Amino acid sequence: MDAPGKAGGFFITLEGPEGGGKSTQIHRLAASLAEEGHVVWTTREPGGTRVGEMIRPLLLGPRQSRLAPWTEALLFTAARAELVNEVIRPRLQRGEIVLCDRFSDSTLAYQGYGRGLNLESLRRLQKEATGSLTPDLTLLLNLPVEAGLARIPRSAQDRLDRETKAFHQRVHAGYEQMAAEDPRRWREVDASADPDEVARRVLEQASSALRQAGVQPAQRRSA
Numbered sequence: 469m470d471a472p473g474k475a476g477g478f479f480i481t482l483e484g485p486e487g488g489g490k491s492t493q494i495h496r497l498a499a500s501l502a503e504e505g506h507v508v509w510t511t512r513e514p515g516g517t518r519v520g521e522m523i524r525p526l527l528l529g530p531r532q533s534r535l536a537p538w539t540e541a542l543l544f545t546a547a548r549a550e551l552v553n554e555v556i557r558p559r560l561q562r563g564e565i566v567l568c569d570r571f572s573d574s575t576l577a578y579q580g581y582g583r584g585l586n587l588e589s590l591r592r593l594q595k596e597a598t599g600s601l602t603p604d605l606t607l608l609l610n611l612p613v614e615a616g617l618a619r620i621p622r623s624a625q626d627r628l629d630r631e632t633k634a635f636h637q638r639v640h641a642g643y644e645q646m647a648a649e650d651p652r653r654w655r656e657v658d659a660s661a662d663p664d665e666v667a668r669r670v671l672e673q674a675s676s677a678l679r680q681a682g683v684q685p686a687q688r689r690s691a
Protein backbone atom coordinates (compact mmCIF):
# COMPACT_ATOMS: atom_id res chain seq x y z
CA MET A 469 0.00 0.00 0.00
CA ASP A 470 1.11 3.54 -0.71
CA ALA A 471 1.75 5.94 2.15
CA PRO A 472 -1.30 8.10 2.92
CA GLY A 473 -1.81 10.76 0.32
CA LYS A 474 0.87 9.53 -2.04
CA ALA A 475 -1.47 8.34 -4.75
CA GLY A 476 -0.21 8.56 -8.29
CA GLY A 477 3.24 10.09 -8.28
CA PHE A 478 6.64 8.45 -8.08
CA PHE A 479 9.33 9.44 -5.62
CA ILE A 480 13.01 8.89 -6.53
CA THR A 481 15.92 9.77 -4.25
CA LEU A 482 19.62 9.91 -5.02
CA GLU A 483 21.95 8.87 -2.24
CA GLY A 484 25.57 7.99 -1.70
CA PRO A 485 28.91 9.22 -0.44
CA GLU A 486 30.33 12.65 -1.22
CA GLY A 487 31.26 13.39 -4.80
CA GLY A 488 29.33 10.48 -6.31
CA GLY A 489 27.62 12.83 -8.74
CA LYS A 490 24.15 13.07 -7.18
CA SER A 491 23.79 16.78 -7.94
CA THR A 492 25.21 16.30 -11.44
CA GLN A 493 23.02 13.31 -12.28
CA ILE A 494 19.73 14.49 -10.80
CA HIS A 495 19.47 17.23 -13.43
CA ARG A 496 20.35 14.89 -16.25
CA LEU A 497 17.77 12.37 -15.08
CA ALA A 498 15.13 15.09 -14.75
CA ALA A 499 15.84 16.28 -18.29
CA SER A 500 15.65 12.76 -19.74
CA LEU A 501 12.37 11.95 -17.99
CA ALA A 502 10.85 15.30 -18.98
CA GLU A 503 11.90 14.59 -22.55
CA GLU A 504 9.86 11.38 -22.38
CA GLY A 505 6.84 13.46 -21.37
CA HIS A 506 6.85 12.95 -17.60
CA VAL A 507 6.11 15.83 -15.27
CA VAL A 508 9.20 16.01 -13.06
CA TRP A 509 10.11 18.14 -10.06
CA THR A 510 13.69 18.28 -8.76
CA THR A 511 14.64 19.33 -5.26
CA ARG A 512 17.48 19.03 -2.80
CA GLU A 513 18.19 18.56 0.87
CA PRO A 514 18.55 20.40 3.12
CA GLY A 515 16.59 23.14 1.40
CA GLY A 516 13.90 23.38 -1.23
CA THR A 517 11.66 25.51 1.01
CA ARG A 518 12.06 28.95 2.60
CA VAL A 519 12.73 27.46 6.05
CA GLY A 520 14.86 24.65 4.62
CA GLU A 521 17.11 27.11 2.81
CA MET A 522 17.53 29.00 6.12
CA ILE A 523 18.52 25.78 7.88
CA ARG A 524 20.99 24.77 5.11
CA PRO A 525 23.85 27.16 6.00
CA LEU A 526 23.61 26.16 9.68
CA LEU A 527 24.35 22.59 8.67
CA LEU A 528 26.74 22.90 5.76
CA GLY A 529 28.58 26.21 6.13
CA PRO A 530 32.28 25.23 6.30
CA ARG A 531 32.91 27.83 9.01
CA GLN A 532 30.08 26.48 11.15
CA SER A 533 31.50 25.02 14.36
CA ARG A 534 30.86 21.43 15.34
CA LEU A 535 27.24 20.64 16.14
CA ALA A 536 26.06 18.02 18.62
CA PRO A 537 25.01 14.92 16.63
CA TRP A 538 21.38 15.25 17.68
CA THR A 539 21.32 18.94 16.74
CA GLU A 540 22.52 17.89 13.31
CA ALA A 541 19.95 15.08 13.02
CA LEU A 542 17.07 17.28 14.15
CA LEU A 543 17.96 20.20 11.87
CA PHE A 544 18.25 17.97 8.80
CA THR A 545 14.97 16.33 9.76
CA ALA A 546 13.23 19.67 10.36
CA ALA A 547 14.21 20.82 6.87
CA ARG A 548 12.95 17.48 5.51
CA ALA A 549 9.59 17.71 7.30
CA GLU A 550 9.08 21.11 5.72
CA LEU A 551 10.09 19.83 2.27
CA VAL A 552 7.72 16.86 2.46
CA ASN A 553 4.86 19.01 3.62
CA GLU A 554 5.36 21.96 1.28
CA VAL A 555 6.70 20.32 -1.86
CA ILE A 556 7.07 16.57 -2.10
CA ARG A 557 3.70 15.29 -0.91
CA PRO A 558 1.61 17.88 -2.79
CA ARG A 559 3.47 17.13 -6.02
CA LEU A 560 3.19 13.35 -5.59
CA GLN A 561 -0.53 13.84 -4.97
CA ARG A 562 -0.72 15.61 -8.33
CA GLY A 563 0.87 12.54 -9.92
CA GLU A 564 4.30 14.08 -10.59
CA ILE A 565 7.67 12.38 -10.45
CA VAL A 566 9.69 13.97 -7.64
CA LEU A 567 13.49 13.64 -7.67
CA CYS A 568 15.26 14.50 -4.44
CA ASP A 569 19.02 14.94 -3.95
CA ARG A 570 19.33 13.11 -0.57
CA PHE A 571 16.48 12.19 1.82
CA SER A 572 15.93 10.27 5.09
CA ASP A 573 18.60 7.69 4.21
CA SER A 574 21.23 10.45 4.40
CA THR A 575 20.32 11.01 8.06
CA LEU A 576 20.60 7.28 8.74
CA ALA A 577 23.95 7.13 6.90
CA TYR A 578 25.57 10.28 8.30
CA GLN A 579 24.07 10.77 11.76
CA GLY A 580 23.40 7.06 12.34
CA TYR A 581 26.24 5.05 10.83
CA GLY A 582 28.61 8.04 10.69
CA ARG A 583 28.03 9.75 14.07
CA GLY A 584 26.78 6.69 15.92
CA LEU A 585 23.28 7.85 16.87
CA ASN A 586 20.81 5.04 17.51
CA LEU A 587 19.46 3.86 14.16
CA GLU A 588 16.07 2.81 15.46
CA SER A 589 15.53 6.22 17.09
CA LEU A 590 16.52 7.92 13.85
CA ARG A 591 14.19 5.68 11.83
CA ARG A 592 11.28 6.47 14.15
CA LEU A 593 12.05 10.17 13.87
CA GLN A 594 12.06 9.99 10.06
CA LYS A 595 8.73 8.19 10.08
CA GLU A 596 7.13 10.81 12.30
CA ALA A 597 8.64 13.77 10.48
CA THR A 598 7.79 12.60 6.96
CA GLY A 599 4.45 10.91 7.70
CA SER A 600 6.13 7.62 6.73
CA LEU A 601 6.98 8.84 3.23
CA THR A 602 9.40 6.32 1.71
CA PRO A 603 10.96 6.69 -1.74
CA ASP A 604 9.67 4.37 -4.46
CA LEU A 605 13.23 4.10 -5.76
CA THR A 606 16.56 5.05 -4.21
CA LEU A 607 19.61 5.19 -6.44
CA LEU A 608 22.88 4.61 -4.62
CA LEU A 609 25.61 6.37 -6.60
CA ASN A 610 28.45 4.33 -5.26
CA LEU A 611 32.19 4.83 -5.48
CA PRO A 612 35.16 4.52 -3.12
CA VAL A 613 35.29 7.27 -0.47
CA GLU A 614 38.68 8.60 -1.60
CA ALA A 615 37.57 8.83 -5.23
CA GLY A 616 34.47 10.83 -4.30
CA LEU A 617 36.30 13.21 -1.97
CA ALA A 618 39.04 13.77 -4.56
CA ARG A 619 36.40 15.14 -6.96
CA ILE A 620 35.46 18.00 -4.63
CA PRO A 621 37.92 20.93 -4.57
CA ARG A 622 38.66 22.14 -1.04
CA SER A 623 37.07 25.51 -1.76
CA ALA A 624 33.79 23.74 -2.54
CA GLN A 625 33.86 21.41 0.48
CA ASP A 626 31.11 21.78 3.06
CA ARG A 627 31.29 21.08 6.80
CA LEU A 628 30.53 17.37 6.37
CA ASP A 629 32.94 16.91 3.43
CA ARG A 630 35.71 17.97 5.84
CA GLU A 631 35.00 15.18 8.32
CA THR A 632 37.60 12.46 8.88
CA LYS A 633 38.15 9.67 6.40
CA ALA A 634 37.00 7.15 9.06
CA PHE A 635 33.67 9.01 9.31
CA HIS A 636 33.20 8.85 5.54
CA GLN A 637 34.07 5.14 5.54
CA ARG A 638 31.35 4.47 8.13
CA VAL A 639 28.85 6.45 6.02
CA HIS A 640 29.83 4.47 2.94
CA ALA A 641 29.50 1.13 4.74
CA GLY A 642 26.13 2.28 6.09
CA TYR A 643 24.84 2.99 2.59
CA GLU A 644 25.96 -0.41 1.37
CA GLN A 645 24.26 -2.10 4.31
CA MET A 646 20.97 -0.24 3.79
CA ALA A 647 21.01 -1.07 0.08
CA ALA A 648 21.67 -4.74 0.80
CA GLU A 649 18.84 -4.85 3.35
CA ASP A 650 16.21 -3.50 0.97
CA PRO A 651 17.11 -4.44 -2.62
CA ARG A 652 13.55 -3.82 -3.81
CA ARG A 653 13.83 -0.08 -3.17
CA TRP A 654 17.60 0.43 -3.63
CA ARG A 655 19.45 0.15 -6.95
CA GLU A 656 23.19 0.63 -7.00
CA VAL A 657 24.93 2.48 -9.81
CA ASP A 658 28.70 2.45 -10.21
CA ALA A 659 29.44 6.16 -10.00
CA SER A 660 33.13 5.87 -10.85
CA ALA A 661 32.40 5.73 -14.58
CA ASP A 662 32.37 8.88 -16.73
CA PRO A 663 29.33 11.18 -16.32
CA ASP A 664 27.64 10.09 -19.59
CA GLU A 665 27.89 6.44 -18.66
CA VAL A 666 26.60 7.11 -15.12
CA ALA A 667 23.69 9.09 -16.62
CA ARG A 668 22.86 6.18 -18.91
CA ARG A 669 22.82 3.70 -16.01
CA VAL A 670 20.80 6.05 -13.80
CA LEU A 671 18.17 6.50 -16.52
CA GLU A 672 18.09 2.75 -17.15
CA GLN A 673 17.38 2.03 -13.47
CA ALA A 674 14.77 4.78 -13.18
CA SER A 675 13.01 3.72 -16.39
CA SER A 676 12.87 0.11 -15.31
CA ALA A 677 11.40 1.06 -11.91
CA LEU A 678 8.82 3.36 -13.55
CA ARG A 679 7.88 0.63 -15.98
CA GLN A 680 7.50 -1.91 -13.18
CA ALA A 681 5.25 0.52 -11.30
CA GLY A 682 3.21 1.19 -14.44
CA VAL A 683 3.97 4.93 -14.44
CA GLN A 684 3.30 6.38 -17.90
CA PRO A 685 4.27 9.82 -19.18
CA ALA A 686 1.45 12.24 -18.38
CA GLN A 687 1.72 13.95 -21.74
CA ARG A 688 3.17 12.47 -24.88
CA ARG A 689 5.27 14.90 -26.84
CA SER A 690 4.44 15.24 -30.48
CA ALA A 691 7.43 14.28 -32.61
Ligand SMILES: Nc1ncnc2c1ncn2[C@@H]1O[C@H](COP(=O)(O)OP(=O)(O)OP(=O)(O)O)[C@@H](O)[C@H]1O
Binds near residue numbers: 488
Ligand atom coordinates in the same frame (compact mmCIF):
# COMPACT_ATOMS: atom_id res chain seq x y z
N1 LIG B 1 31.22 10.62 -13.26
C1 LIG B 1 32.04 11.63 -12.90
N2 LIG B 1 33.35 11.58 -13.17
C2 LIG B 1 34.17 12.58 -12.79
N3 LIG B 1 33.78 13.69 -12.14
C3 LIG B 1 32.48 13.79 -11.85
C4 LIG B 1 31.54 12.77 -12.20
N4 LIG B 1 30.31 13.15 -11.76
C5 LIG B 1 30.48 14.33 -11.15
N5 LIG B 1 31.77 14.74 -11.19
C6 LIG B 1 32.35 15.96 -10.63
O1 LIG B 1 32.58 15.66 -9.26
C7 LIG B 1 32.23 16.75 -8.42
C8 LIG B 1 31.13 16.29 -7.47
O2 LIG B 1 29.94 15.99 -8.18
P1 LIG B 1 28.52 16.28 -7.57
O3 LIG B 1 28.51 17.60 -6.88
O4 LIG B 1 27.50 16.01 -8.60
O5 LIG B 1 28.48 15.11 -6.46
P2 LIG B 1 27.52 14.95 -5.22
O6 LIG B 1 27.28 13.48 -5.10
O7 LIG B 1 26.34 15.83 -5.38
O8 LIG B 1 28.43 15.45 -4.03
P3 LIG B 1 27.99 15.91 -2.54
O9 LIG B 1 27.72 14.65 -1.80
O10 LIG B 1 29.20 16.61 -2.03
O11 LIG B 1 26.80 16.80 -2.70
C9 LIG B 1 31.79 17.87 -9.36
O12 LIG B 1 32.88 18.71 -9.59
C10 LIG B 1 31.40 17.13 -10.63
O13 LIG B 1 31.58 17.94 -11.77
Ligand SMILES: [Mg+2]
Binds near residue numbers: 490
Ligand atom coordinates in the same frame (compact mmCIF):
# COMPACT_ATOMS: atom_id res chain seq x y z
MG1 LIG C 1 25.57 17.32 -4.16
